[in-house]
Structure formats: C-alpha cells, structure tokens
Amino acid sequence: MSVTIKDIAERAGVSFSTVSKALRNSPLVQDITKHKILEISKELGYQPNIAARRLVSNKSWTIGVVWPSVERVTPSTLITRINHELAKHSYTTLLSINETNLAIETFIRLQCDAILVFYDQERREGGNIRSFPTPINIPILYYGIDGLTPYTTIDTVRSKAIELAVHHLVELGHQRIAYIGHVKSKDPLQYEKVVAFTDLMNKYNLPITSESILPINSLDTHEGYMTAKQLLISTQRPTAIISGSYDLTKGILRAVNELRIRIPEHLSLVSYDNIQQMEELEVPMTAVGVSLDEIVDTTVETLLRLMNDKGPVPSVNLEPELVVRSSTSPPQI
Amino acid sequence: MSVTIKDIAERAGVSFSTVSKALRNSPLVQDITKHKILEISKELGYQPNIAARRLVSNKSWTIGVVWPSVERVTPSTLITRINHELAKHSYTTLLSINETNLAIETFIRLQCDAILVFYDQERREGGNIRSFPTPINIPILYYGIDGLTPYTTIDTVRSKAIELAVHHLVELGHQRIAYIGHVKSKDPLQYEKVVAFTDLMNKYNLPITSESILPINSLDTHEGYMTAKQLLISTQRPTAIISGSYDLTKGILRAVNELRIRIPEHLSLVSYDNIQQMEELEVPMTAVGVSLDEIVDTTVETLLRLMNDKGPVPSVNLEPELVVRSSTSPPQI
DNA sequence: CTGTTAGCGCTTTCAA
DNA sequence: TTGAAAGCGCTAACAG
Numbered sequence: 119m120s121v122t123i124k125d126i127a128e129r130a131g132v133s134f135s136t137v138s139k140a141l142r143n144s145p146l147v148q149d150i151t152k153h154k155i156l157e158i159s160k161e162l163g164y165q166p167n168i169a170a171r172r173l174v175s176n177k178s179w180t181i182g183v184v185w186p187s188v189e190r191v192t193p194s195t196l197i198t199r200i201n202h203e204l205a206k207h208s209y210t211t212l213l214s215i216n217e218t219n220l221a222i223e224t225f226i227r228l229q230c231d232a233i234l235v236f237y238d239q240e241r242r243e244g245g246n247i248r249s250f251p252t253p254i255n256i257p258i259l260y261y262g263i264d265g266l267t268p269y270t271t272i273d274t275v276r277s278k279a280i281e282l283a284v285h286h287l288v289e290l291g292h293q294r295i296a297y298i299g300h301v302k303s304k305d306p307l308q309y310e311k312v313v314a315f316t317d318l319m320n321k322y323n324l325p326i327t328s329e330s331i332l333p334i335n336s337l338d339t340h341e342g343y344m345t346a347k348q349l350l351i352s353t354q355r356p357t358a359i360i361s362g363s364y365d366l367t368k369g370i371l372r373a374v375n376e377l378r379i380r381i382p383e384h385l386s387l388v389s390y391d392n393i394q395q396m397e398e399l400e401v402p403m404t405a406v407g408v409s410l411d412e413i414v415d416t417t418v419e420t421l422l423r424l425m426n427d428k429g430p431v432p433s434v435n436l437e438p439e440l441v442v443r444s445s446t447s448p449p450q451i
Numbered sequence: 452m453s454v455t456i457k458d459i460a461e462r463a464g465v466s467f468s469t470v471s472k473a474l475r476n477s478p479l480v481q482d483i484t485k486h487k488i489l490e491i492s493k494e495l496g497y498q499p500n501i502a503a504r505r506l507v508s509n510k511s512w513t514i515g516v517v518w519p520s521v522e523r524v525t526p527s528t529l530i531t532r533i534n535h536e537l538a539k540h541s542y543t544t545l546l547s548i549n550e551t552n553l554a555i556e557t558f559i560r561l562q563c564d565a566i567l568v569f570y571d572q573e574r575r576e577g578g579n580i581r582s583f584p585t586p587i588n589i590p591i592l593y594y595g596i597d598g599l600t601p602y603t604t605i606d607t608v609r610s611k612a613i614e615l616a617v618h619h620l621v622e623l624g625h626q627r628i629a630y631i632g633h634v635k636s637k638d639p640l641q642y643e644k645v646v647a648f649t650d651l652m653n654k655y656n657l658p659i660t661s662e663s664i665l666p667i668n669s670l671d672t673h674e675g676y677m678t679a680k681q682l683l684i685s686t687q688r689p690t691a692i693i694s695g696s697y698d699l700t701k702g703i704l705r706a707v708n709e710l711r712i713r714i715p716e717h718l719s720l721v722s723y724d725n726i727q728q729m730e731e732l733e734v735p736m737t738a739v740g741v742s743l744d745e746i747v748d749t750t751v752e753t754l755l756r757l758m759n760d761k762g763p764v765p766s767v768n769l770e771p772e773l774v775v776r777s778s779t780s781p782p783q784i
Numbered sequence: 785c786t787g788t789t790a791g792c793g794c795t796t797t798c799a800a
Numbered sequence: 801t802t803g804a805a806a807g808c809g810c811t812a813a814c815a816g
Contacts, residue, residue, distance in 0.1 A: 120562070120588045122793055133803045138795060148801060163587065168560040169502030169511075170793035173808045178502075180561075185546070201548055210557050213518070213546035215534055224543050227501040228513075228561070229453070254496065255453045340673040340702065369673065455809055466787045471811060481785060503809035506792040 121164045129158050141166065172229045181421065182225030184235040185213045193236060195393075199414045200234070207422065225256070232257045232425050234417070235269075257424035257431075261417065262307060270424060271433040272417050276307060277314035279406040279438035283360045283388040284318040286404070286440055291448045292358040292386060293324055298332045298345050298370065299362025299390070308337075311362060311390065330356065337362065342369025350377055350385075357449040358386035364393060371400060382447035392441060402443035408436040454497045462491050474499070505562045514754065515558030517568040518546045526569060528726075532747045533567070540755065558589070565590045565758050567750070568602075590757035590764075594750065595640065603757060604766040605750050609640060609723075610647035612739040612771035616693045616721040617651040619737070619773055624781045625691040625719060626657055631665045631678050631703065632695020632723070641670075644695060644723065663689065670695060675702025683710055683718070690782040691719040697726060704733060715780035725774060735776035741769040 123141070127134040132151060140147045140155040141164075147155075172178040181204060183197060201211045209231070214221035218235060225233045233256055260271045280297075287295055297315045300308035312331065319326050332349060334341040342365065349355060350373060361367040367389040371381075379385050381401045389396060392407035416434050423431045456474070460467040465484060473480045473488040474497075480488075505511040514537060516530060534544045542564070547554035551568060558566050566589055593604045613630075620628055630648045634641040645664060652659050665682060667674040675698065682688060683706060694700040700722040704714075712718050714734045722729060725740035749767055756764045 120559070120793095124793080134793090135795080135804075136802055138793095139802090142795085146801065151801085165556060165559040167506075167562060167793055169505050169562055170808085171795075172502050173500075173506065173793080173810090174795045176808080198548060205549075210549070211547070212557075212561075213548065214544070215531060215546065216538075216543070223498060224545075226453070226498040228545075229500060229502055338672070340671075340676060340705075343673060343676075344705075372673075372677075453809095457809080467809090468788075468811080469786055471809095472786090475811085479785065484785085500809050503792085504811075506794095506809080507811045509792085 120167070121159075121162045122167070123164075125162060126155060126159050126164060129162070130155050178229050178231055179209050180228065180230045181209050181211050182221070182228065182230040182233045183211050183213045184218050184221040184225075184233065185215055186218060186221070186236070196410065196413065197236070199410065200417055203414055203418045204421070207418070222254070222258070226254065230256060232259065232421055234258075234421060235260045237261070237263045257421075259417070259421055259424055270420060270431050272413070272420060272436070273433070274408040274413065274436045275438060276310045277317075279390060279408075280311050280314040280360065281318055282438060282440040283390070283406045284315065284322070286406075286442070286446065287358045287360070287386060287388065288322050288324070290358075290386065290446060293449075294330070294354070294356040295319070295324065295358045295360065296330045296332060296349060296356040297360045297362070298334065298342065298349070298366055299360075300334060300337060308362065315360065329354065334362075334366070337365055339365050339369040339372075342366035343372050344369070346370040346373035347377070350374070350379060356385075358388070358446070361387065361389040364389060364391040364395060367391075367396075367399070367403060375400075381445050383450055386446040386449070388446060392439060396441070397443065401445045404443045404446040405441050406438055408438045412436060453500070454492075454495045455500070456497075458495060459488060459492050459497060462495070463488050511562050511564055512542055513561065513563045514542050514544050515554070515561065515563040515566045516544050516546045517551050517554040517558075517566065518548055519551060519554070519569070529743065529746065530569070532743065533750055536747055536751045537754070540751070555587070555591070559587065563589060565592065565754055567591075567754060568593045570594070570596045590754075592750070592754055592757055603753065603764050605746070605753060605769070606766070607741040607746065607769045608771060609643045610650075612723060612725075612741075613644050613647040613693065614651055615771060615773040616723070616739045617648065617655070619739075619775070619779065620691045620693070620719060620721065621655050621657070623691075623719065623779060626782075627663070627687070627689040628652070628657065628691045628693065629663045629665060629682060629689040630693045630695070631667065631675065631682070631699055632670070632693070633664055633666045634670060634695075635666055635668060641695065648693065662687070667695075667699070670698055672698045672702040672705075675699035676705050677702070679703040679706035680710070683707065683712060689718075691721070691779070694720065694722040697722060697724040697728060700724075700729075700732070700736060708733070714778050716783055719779040719782070721779060725772060729774070730776065734778045737776045737779040738774050739771055741771045745769060 123134045123137040127137045136147060137155055140152045168178055204211055214224055222233055235258060237260060258269045260267050260269050262273055299311055316326060329349065329352060332345050334345055361370055374381060381387055388404045388406060390407050392405050392409045396403040396405040413436060416436060420431060420434060456467045456470040460470045469480060470488055473485045474492065501511055537544055547557055555566055568591060570593060591602045593600050593602050595606055633645045649659060662682065662685060665678050667678050694703055707714060714720055721737045721739060723740050725738050725742045729736040729738040746769060749769060753764060753767060
C-alpha cells in the first residue's frame with residue numbers, strides 16, 4: 119500500500135487532519151509542526167492520492183488529451199508546447215492514444231478537469247465526430263475540425279493561408295506557380311489547401327497544368343526532395359513554388375541546391391507552416407500560416423475558460439498570416 | 452457534477468448498492484432490475500468514477516507510460532502495439548510526455564497499477580535514472596536501458612544484432628562491408644551498434660576505411676538516400692551494406708534503384724529492425740534484430756507479472772535474430 | 785434478491 | 801493551533 123496522511127500523522131504524533139493542512143501549507147498549522155510533517159512526508163515518499171483528493175474537492179488538475187496518432191510528427195510540437203504551457207497553470211496533461219470515444223470515456227472516469235481532442239483525420243473514425251454518444255459533464259475542446267462538432271473548437275483557416283501565398287506571388291509578378299502538397303489521401307485538412315490553390319489560380323486566370331499541382335504521398339522531407347527534383351528539371355519549370363509543409367520545404371531546398379538553382383533569383387518559394395524554424399533555413403523562408411505561439415496560447419486560454427466560465431465558450435478560427443522573408447522576389451526574365 | 456450511482460438508484464427506485472452490483476453484472480441482482488438500471492445509466496451517460504473505485508478496490512486498471520519524446524517516430528509503433536495488447540487484459544494506458552520523474556510522480560498520484568518508462572536518450576535527464584528519489588510502491592518497468600537502473604528492465608542486445616549481420620555477410624564471402632547508421636548525436640543505443648560493427652570487422656581482419664562507417668544526421672529515409680548515393684558512386688564501393696534502421700533502408704533502396712544497382716547481385720543489404728515491413732520492400736530484406744512481436748509480448752507479460760507476482764520480476768535481455776531474405780547473396784566477382 | 789453499513793484517502797467545516 | 805467528524809463515489813461484507 120501507498121503512504122497516506124495517516125502514516126505521516128502517526129509518525130509525527132499529530133492528527134491526520136493536521137497533516138492534511140500542513141501539506142497544503144495552511145496558515146492554521148504551527149511552523150514547527152509543519153516542518154516536521156513535511157520532512158516525514160518526504161522521507162516516506164508521500165504522494166497525495168489524486169483520486170481521493172478529486173473525490174472531495176472536485177478538482178483533479180488533470181487534462182486529458184486525445185491523441186490517436188502518435189505516429190505523426192507534425193502536431194507533436196504543438197502538444198509538447200501545450201503541455202508545457204498548461205503546466206504553468208499547474209495542470210498536468212495525460213495523453214491517450216486510443217480511439218477517440220474510448221479515450222474520452224477513460225478521461226471521464228479519471229475525472230479529468232477538461233478534455234482536448236485532436237481528431238485523427240487519417241484513421242477516420244466511425245462517424246461520432248458530431249457528438250459523444252452520451253452527455254458529458256466535462257468541458258471538451260476540439261482541435262482542427264471546425265464545424266464538424268457541436269463542441270467548442272480551435273481551428274485555422276488553411277485555405278486563407280494558401281490564398282495569402284498565391285496572392286503574394288502574383289503581386290510579385292509570378293505566373294507559373296506550382297503547389298507541392300498532399301493531394302491523394304482523403305485528409306480533409308490537406309485537401310482544403312489544394313482546393314484553395316486551384317480556386318485562386320482560376321480567379322487570377324493563371325494556368326493550371328499537370329506541372330502546377332504536384333501530388334505527394336506523405337509530408338516528409340524525402341517526398342519534397344524527389345518531387346521538386348523532378349519538377350525543376352523540366353524546361354518549362356515554374357518561377358515559384360508553394361510548399362505544403364515545413365518538412366517538404368526542407369526537401370525542396372535540397373533539390374534546389376543540387377540543381378544549383380538560386381533562391382529567390384531563379385525560383386521563389388513560399389512554405390506553409392508559420393513556425394520559427396522557417397527563419398533558420400539556408401534561405402530564410404517566406405511562410406504562411408497561423409503562428410504556433412498563437413495556436414498554443416489560444417488553445418490553453420480556451421481550455422482555461424472552458425473550465426472556469428459558467429457559460430458557453432465560443433469557438434475560434436485563427437487567421438493565418440504571411441511572413442515575408444528572403445525566399446521570394448519578382449521573377450527574373 | 453457527474454452522474455453517480457446514487458442518481459441512478461433514485462431514478463430506478465432501488466438502493467445505490469444494488470446499482471453498484473447491477474453495473475458490475477453481479478448475479479445477485481434480478482435480471483429485470485439489472486436491465487432497468489443498465490438502461491437508465493446509459494441514458495444518463497454514467498461513467499464509473501475510477502478515483503472512487505480505486506480508493507476502495509485498490510485497482511485502477513490503468514498503466515502509466517512515460518513517454519518523454521513524442522517527437523520520435525521509431526518507438527511509436529511499439530507503444531501503439533503495447534497499448535493494444537494491454538487493452539486485451541482490460542488495462543488502459545495513459546501517456547505522459549513530461550520529464551521522467553515528474554511523470555512518475557503524476558502516475559503515483561493517479562494510483563496507476565504500474566508504470567512503464569521509455570527513457571529518453573536524447574534529452575539525457577538529470578542523473579536520476581538509477582532510482583526514483585523516494586520509495587515507490589507501484590511496480591516500474593524500464594525499457595531499453597539495461598543496467599542503468601535498479602528496476603526491472605526490458606532491453607535488446609543491439610550489439611549482438613550487428614554481429615549477426617556482419618557474420619552473415621562474411622560467411623557469404625563479403626570483405627568490403629559498409630555500415631550506414633552512425634548518428635552523430637551521443638545516443639548510446641545507436642553508438643552501441645557502431646562499436647559492435649568496428650569490433651567485429653577487426654576480429655575478422657577486415658578493412659575499416661572512411662568508406663566503411665558512414666555518419667548520418669538522423670535515422671530517416673532521406674539521410675539513407677543521400678548517404679547511400681554518395682557511397683555507391685565511388686569506384687571502390689562496398690559489396691555489402693549494413694543499415695542501421697528501417698527508415699534508412701528505404702532511402703538506401705531508392706538510391707540503389709536510381710543508380711540501377713541490382714540487389715543482391717551487385718550489392719548485398721542487411722537492415723537492422725526486425726519488423727514485418729522488411730518483407731514487403733521491393734526486395735524482401737534480410738534483417739537483424741528482435742522481432743517487434745517478441746518485444747511487445749515480453750513487455751506486456753513482464754508488466755502483468757510485476758502487478759501480480761509478489762516477488763521480484765527478473766529483467767529480460769532479448770536476443771536478436773537474423774532473418775535471411777532475398778537481399779543478400781555471395782559477392783559477384 | 786435487496787438494502788444497510790463501513791471504509792478507502794482526503795478536504796473542510798466546526799469544536800475544543 | 802489542533803482534533804473530531806462528515807462526506808465525496810464506490811465496493812464489499814453482512815443483514816434482512
């Protein structure tokens with residue numbers, strides 16, 4: 119059995135309620151007594167039992183995160199940052215890699231104070247996105263699927279980001295623009311970007327050929343490299359490329375280097391994913407997207423409101439920005 | 452507030468202990484009553500409070516997994532599989548991405564039934580590998596760092612795997628053997644493999660040149676591709692390559708294809724990581740390592756013993772195997 | 785079959 | 801400043 123306040127009380131020769139107060143640093147306990155109790159509890163390796171505490175105080179200081187896709191690298195940074203930020207507010211995050219509804223169930227049983235759900239686009243779970251089958255008394259926040267659930271949601275307007283990219287390039291004078299990104303899979307988040315690209319190219323009356331939308335199989339560096347190399351060898355190569363993710367961009371850069379193409383003189387490059395690392399690439403990268411800081415802050419803030427406010431908390435749709443760096447310029451003729 | 456058995460009891464017009472029995476499907480409750488109770492509880496969205504349950508029954512059916520490195524892809528498959536396997540024994544896994552000691556603390560407070568620790572080699576945490584600062588009453592199992600902790604450990608003999616690979620190639624008659632997989636970072640698990648390679652090459656009196664140990668930056672596909680391409684262009688190219696991971700191997704294969712080198716006629720290839728996917732590569736791959744199934748099974752089994760046995764549970768060092776497929780043959784002269 | 789009761793570890797009045 | 805007592809949601813004897 120684990121160490122309890124009773125064990126400490128016995129050793130310290132005081133009542134267990136005094137121990138409870140001492141451990142929570144209540145002013146109602148003499149300093150000497152407090153010291154002694156703290157010492158003994160350390161010695162015994164005492165850890166307060168969250169279960170019991172939650173039972174009486176209705177607060178577990180625990181947030182459940184539904185994380186059905188451990189294997190995807192992209193959002194990992196996000197959860198790491200959120201975890202860190204919540205820790206500042208003394209919350210501990212717990213992840214579950216089970217199927218969404220099962221995970222939610224577990225978190226309810228654990229009496230978490232709130233649940234954050236990263237919906238798994240790839241696994242496409244059985245239709246229960248809209249609402250959990252039974253009523254839930256714990257606040258839930260969804261990430262990334264605005265409009266698909268009745269719960270509060272944090273999302274980013276991906277199409278807008280692509281628009282910003284195309285617009286920027288067109289303003290610089292580019293006409294032959296290519297988009298390298300996920301097309302094949304049914305991932306709606308990725309699909310949204312391609313659609314936005316096509317729409318905007320049409321709007322500007324720019325040509326869409328087989329060489330302007332480059333499908334890839336995954337969002338990793340190697341795919342970016344291979345696809346870009348193929349594309350850039352062509353004589354009618356584009357004067358500008360929009361890349362669907364940071365990892366892809368790294369690959370594209372390698373291909374560009376090998377072919378001795380200079381950025382931005384011979385080729386302009388805009389990348390999705392507004393993260394700090396864009397700044398540190400060989401060529402500081404012009405990028406579009408919502409900054410990670412903003413996503414993290416908004417998510418944590420919404421989570422806190424969800425737990426503290428009585429009324430409903432509104433969903434947020436974060437607006438992407440364009441950050442112009444050195445990878446874009448007017449096309450050279 | 453959440454729904455409790457009392458709420459159900461009231462609605463059903465029975466005592467709350469009858470509800471408790473009914474929910475746990477006790478034979479001591481009439482079928483009609485049981486049905487009614489089950490229905491009401493579903494209607495109300497009842498979820499048993501693990502906290503309260505654990506408080507009295509001393510069992511939370513919950514296993515804490517310390518997972519400090521969400522961002523690393525490799526072991527993700529492992530945890531996914533373990534999670535699945537434990538579910539069969541009705542345990543739920545909970546992950547924490549916090550620093551090890553903090554995570555352990557949380558799991559103790561949550562009264563998990565056991566804790567599984569994946570030690571983070573990259574983050575190299577502050578010296579507390581050896582033992583948790585205070586006594587713990589919950590069984591702990593460490594993965595991958597045999598000999599560094601007093602707790603029970605599951606580990607694989609990585610050096611032995613590399614030995615098997617070299618031995619196999621030497622027996623086939625290879626002399627110029629290269630190893631791709633020396634990560635520059637100080638990851639001890641990777642380092643162990645390089646050391647084993649050097650030792651064995653020396654033992655067989657085979658030459659180690661600058662072209663037999665290829666340093667890489669990470670274990671991913673792109674690194675494998677770039678490194679292999681560089682290596683294989685050389686006139687004095689090796690007749691066999693040992694690859695440090697599955698991902699690297701995929702990259703090496705791409706380079707090989709591009710250069711129109713044929714496997715195994717022109718080049719033999721052995722890969723670390725004994726996983727099913729090796730079978731499905733363009734060339735079914737000869738591989739070394741402990742099979743994932745075995746790792747999963749052993750881990751789960753040890754975890755269960757740790758929870759059920761009274762006495763200490765021994766650590767396990769899993770022996771790697773060599774699985775010969777079609778990617779290796781004697782060198783052609 | 786069903787209800788009553790005690791108690792798990794803890795916080796929180798209320799008394800001393 | 802300390803202790804006693806009640807109660808959080810649940811399980812497990814024990815009585816009825």
